[in-house]
Amino acid sequence: MYPADAEFGFELLVCRWAETSWPPTGRSGDSVVVARQLGTAERRWDTVVLECDPAGLAARGEFGPNELDSDLLHVVRNAPAEWAWYRDALPHPGYPWRYVRAAVHRAADRGAVETRRDGNRIQLRRTAAYPDWLRRIVVIENKPDLNATAARALSAQLRYDVDTGLADEVWVATETTGERVEPALLEDLPVDVGILAFDTGTAGDGPDGWPAAPGGVDASIEWYPSSVTPVPGERDDDRRGRRLELAERAYGRGWRSYHDTMRPDCRHFELRRFGRALVPYCAAKGRSQTAAECSGSCPKFEPEPPAWRTRGWPVEGGPGTGIRALLRRRREWVRKRSVREPGTDS
Ligand code: SF4
Numbered sequence: 001m002y003p004a005d006a007e008f009g010f011e012l013l014v015c016r017w018a019e020t021s022w023p024p025t026g027r028s029g030d031s032v033v034v035a036r037q038l039g040t041a042e043r044r045w046d047t048v049v050l051e052c053d054p055a056g057l058a059a060r061g062e063f064g065p066n067e068l069d070s071d072l073l074h075v076v077r078n079a080p081a082e083w084a085w086y087r088d089a090l091p092h093p094g095y096p097w098r099y100v101r102a103a104v105h106r107a108a109d110r111g112a113v114e115t116r117r118d119g120n121r122i123q124l125r126r127t128a129a130y131p132d133w134l135r136r137i138v139v140i141e142n143k144p145d146l147n148a149t150a151a152r153a154l155s156a157q158l159r160y161d162v163d164t165g166l167a168d169e170v171w172v173a174t175e176t177t178g179e180r181v182e183p184a185l186l187e188d189l190p191v192d193v194g195i196l197a198f199d200t201g202t203a204g205d206g207p208d209g210w211p212a213a214p215g216g217v218d219a220s221i222e223w224y225p226s227s228v229t230p231v232p233g234e235r236d237d238d239r240r241g242r243r244l245e246l247a248e249r250a251y252g253r254g255w256r257s258y259h260d261t262m263r264p265d266c267r268h269f270e271l272r273r274f275g276r277a278l279v280p281y282c283a284a285k286g287r288s289q290t291a292a293e294c295s296g297s298c299p300k301f302e303p304e305p306p307a308w309r310t311r312g313w314p315v316e317g318g319p320g321t322g323i324r325a326l327l328r329r330r331r332e333w334v335r336k337r338s339v340r341e342p343g344t345d346s
Pocket residue numbers: 263266267268269270281282283284285289293294295296298299300301302
């Protein structure tokens with residue numbers, strides 16, 4: 001049993017589990033960053049886990065909590081230690097220099113580089129060397145009701161993940177059925193893809209089927225994945241750049257970013273504890289709502305009353321602002337904690 005009928009609730013539990021328990025094969029010395037619903041123009045993944053060098057991840061933090069997009073990465077990764085004209089210092093990006101100049105100014109506004117003028121020329125130098133913080137990218141497709149038909153439908157997507165080599169490891173997460181994995185399932189999934197089975201049943205013994213006490217989901221490995229990291233080749237720079245862009249997006253957004261698209265400012269929006277995860281709950285519907293239905297077009301949407309925003313109740317700005325701030329703080333806190341102590345709980 002997991003919150004909401006759709007995959008969204010299951011996905012949040014998988015993300016929270018990854019945050020506290022990755023890797024499933026046992027503790028490693030890596031720090032972990034977890035994000036959800038991230039990808040490229042061609043493919044979006046449910047859950048993305050970054051395995052990071054702890055010192056590198058701490059050094060990445062010096063560039064601020066927000067993601068560095070590809071233009072900013074071009075500037076920050078190539079910024080020189082000593083003052084230099086930006087056109088001398090940076091490799092030609094393959095597009096007009098005026099866009100690079102704009103990116104240099106954006107990077108300076110964020111404190112990621114320093115700039116000064118030398119006549120008409122903009123010079124820059126780095127504030128710190130951009131670290132080599134990313135070790136591996138692991139992607140997880142969440143499919144709580146994985147049967148042979150669903151496995152067949154997923155197969156092409158997973159084959160794409162294996163073949164493109166952006167990720168180093170590919171998993172499918174499903175809900176445990178108490179039965180052994182059917183051989184037909186394994187036949188339909190690419191053999192390189194691992195299968196994780198989640199037992200969420202222990203988390204639902206409280207009122208309304210919600211957990212009575214902090215517990216958590218358990219995951220077992222039903223099938224071990226193979227590493228799908230491509231062998232070194234001539235397109236390594238391109239691949240490294242695309243992986244870093246993906247990692248930067250994951251670093252900047254995390255998995256609690258659903259508060260940006262849902263409506264915590266609706267009077268019915270609540271956060272409830274499910275095992276070790278905080279997940280959205282709709283008091284009007286009496287269940288956990290999906291991200292898609294929780295929008296301004298929801299027929300039951302009601303803005304929180306203005307009176308809630310007065311007298312600082314219960315958090316400055318009203319509950320909606322409070323929930324957003326809480327989720328943001330938790331994201332920051334987990335990020336800082338994973339830098340200090342890899343693999344720790346929050
Ligand atoms: S009533 Fe609609 S908008 Fe409000 S919390 Fe529930 S699902 Fe979200």
